[in-house]
Amino acid sequence: MTLIKSISGIRGTMGGPVGDGLNPLDIVRFTAAYATQIQKNKTYSSKIVVGRDARISGEMVNQLVIGTLLGMGFDVINIGLATTPTTELAVTMEKAAGGIILTASHNPKQWNALKLLNEKGEFLNALEGENVLKIAAEESFIFSPVDEIGKLTEDFSYTQKHIESALALDLVDVEAIKAANFKVAIDCVNSVGGIAIPALLEALGVNQVEKLYCDPNGQFPHNPEPLPEHLTEISSLMKQGKADVGFVVDPDVDRLAIICEDGSMFGEEYTLVSVADYILQHTPGNTVSNLSSTRALRDVTTKHNGIYTAAAVGEVNVVAAMKTVHAVIGGEGNGGVIYPACHYGRDALVGIALFLTHLAKSGLSVSALRKTYPEYYISKNKIQLTPAINVDAILKVIKDSYKQYEVNDIDGVKIDFPTGWVHLRKSNTEPIIRIYSEARTMEQAEGFANAIIEEIKRIANI
Numbered sequence: 001m002t003l004i005k006s007i008s009g010i011r012g013t014m015g016g017p018v019g020d021g022l023n024p025l026d027i028v029r030f031t032a033a034y035a036t037q038i039q040k041n042k043t044y045s046s047k048i049v050v051g052r053d054a055r056i057s058g059e060m061v062n063q064l065v066i067g068t069l070l071g072m073g074f075d076v077i078n079i080g081l082a083t084t085p086t087t088e089l090a091v092t093m094e095k096a097a098g099g100i101i102l103t104a105s106h107n108p109k110q111w112n113a114l115k116l117l118n119e120k121g122e123f124l125n126a127l128e129g130e131n132v133l134k135i136a137a138e139e140s141f142i143f144s145p146v147d148e149i150g151k152l153t154e155d156f157s158y159t160q161k162h163i164e165s166a167l168a169l170d171l172v173d174v175e176a177i178k179a180a181n182f183k184v185a186i187d188c189v190n191s192v193g194g195i196a197i198p199a200l201l202e203a204l205g206v207n208q209v210e211k212l213y214c215d216p217n218g219q220f221p222h223n224p225e226p227l228p229e230h231l232t233e234i235s236s237l238m239k240q241g242k243a244d245v246g247f248v249v250d251p252d253v254d255r256l257a258i259i260c261e262d263g264s265m266f267g268e269e270y271t272l273v274s275v276a277d278y279i280l281q282h283t284p285g286n287t288v289s290n291l292s293s294t295r296a297l298r299d300v301t302t303k304h305n306g307i308y309t310a311a312a313v314g315e316v317n318v319v320a321a322m323k324t325v326h327a328v329i330g331g332e333g334n335g336g337v338i339y340p341a342c343h344y345g346r347d348a349l350v351g352i353a354l355f356l357t358h359l360a361k362s363g364l365s366v367s368a369l370r371k372t373y374p375e376y377y378i379s380k381n382k383i384q385l386t387p388a389i390n391v392d393a394i395l396k397v398i399k400d401s402y403k404q405y406e407v408n409d410i411d412g413v414k415i416d417f418p419t420g421w422v423h424l425r426k427s428n429t430e431p432i433i434r435i436y437s438e439a440r441t442m443e444q445a446e447g448f449a450n451a452i453i454e455e456i457k458r459i460a461n462i
Helices: 024-041 058-071 084-093 126-138 158-167 174-180 193-203 232-239 268-282 296-303 315-325 348-362 366-370 391-401 442-460
Strands: 003-006 009-013 047-052 075-081 098-102 111-117 152-154 183-187 208-212 245-249 256-259 286-290 308-311 327-332 336-338 377-384 406-408 413-417 420-426 432-439
Touching: 003 126, 009 024, 024 058, 024 098, 024 111, 024 126, 047 058, 047 084, 058 075, 058 098, 058 111, 075 084, 084 098, 084 111, 084 158, 084 348, 158 193, 158 348, 174 348, 183 193, 183 232, 193 208, 193 245, 193 348, 208 232, 232 245, 232 256, 245 348, 256 268, 256 348, 268 286, 268 296, 268 327, 268 336, 268 348, 268 366, 286 296, 286 315, 296 308, 308 315, 315 327, 315 336, 336 348, 348 366, 377 442, 391 413, 391 420, 391 432, 391 442, 420 442, 432 442
Parallel strands: 047 075, 047 098, 075 152, 183 208, 183 245, 286 308, 286 327
Antiparallel strands: 003 009, 009 111, 098 111, 245 256, 327 336, 377 432, 406 413, 413 420, 420 432
């Protein structure tokens, strides 16, 4: 059994002893701690929004979270089965004090999690998250007396409101999408995407949809992380000529993978690149992604006379950087598109609406559109060290060794070479350095990584 406590929330496998898995006692403890932290916003609103994905454990967790929030004196708006971006939007639409999303994102079905939002529908920052962990550890929360127990309201209209907000975006052209008469294939991994994505496509005028796994029963038919090795079925369907484009989402629908008409992968890294290219054509400005995302976004941004900024890994860090530089588009290389014109959260619905508009206006096939972007390859590696080795000291030596290049140390150490980059990040839970590298060929990317790994071994004498 596993229980992971972090500043962004709590996630774990269901069952097990207290403190060892995500069980009812831990759910109540962390929900009460979150409510205590959010109390300061109660003058702004006494409401908290709760939404969930379609996991098997979802209804049980939902009941516990709602009951705890009511017991803490908050009114709860239960929006039921809803995507992560839908729940984020609901917080702002309700003018709530915060929100909790019950989802373990791309983790397998035995996992669930509490993702914690502030009054802006954005994830808690580091200090707020640390306060929640501290309150939970100390159990320093106080439940409300009977006359101050909160009230429960159910509103299951937010998926439709989310779709309407996406269609209302200036750069979403429903008529262009209708005129293109696209055939679209989707894989929604039997979670809430099975509700939201077909409804979105219908609203966009897409009448021909090949559906894979759109029953929101929580029985994931394959590993739910939308990586190429897990998407063989929709790829095979595309190879049969059944659709012009394929879309795959994770269980909470904040990540979007695109499949070309020939069954090849568009590439999760290029979901953001393509949407950003379209946005920048019509809205000149700046972009942001995290340090481990493809250089192609920087290239596209520069082409459109914008400035690219790299943020520390993590959605909350990307959003903070986007606000600082007034980015018109940003996100993460895992298929996460953040479009501030809608809201500051990764949103696959917005990503689909913008991508289909881009595709319709381009007049190209998906594979041809993909070829218009710079070609990069990312290699992901790690090196296991012993607990006695000072990982921070190793990173400092690496940083100093490559000071003739552009080096960024806001999150580990990233070295930008003329032909690629290497990003080293240490694990917070074990003596591991994760090494991501990118170049114009996979061989070169792996060469960058191997050279750094050999240098780490030399420094650590292993």
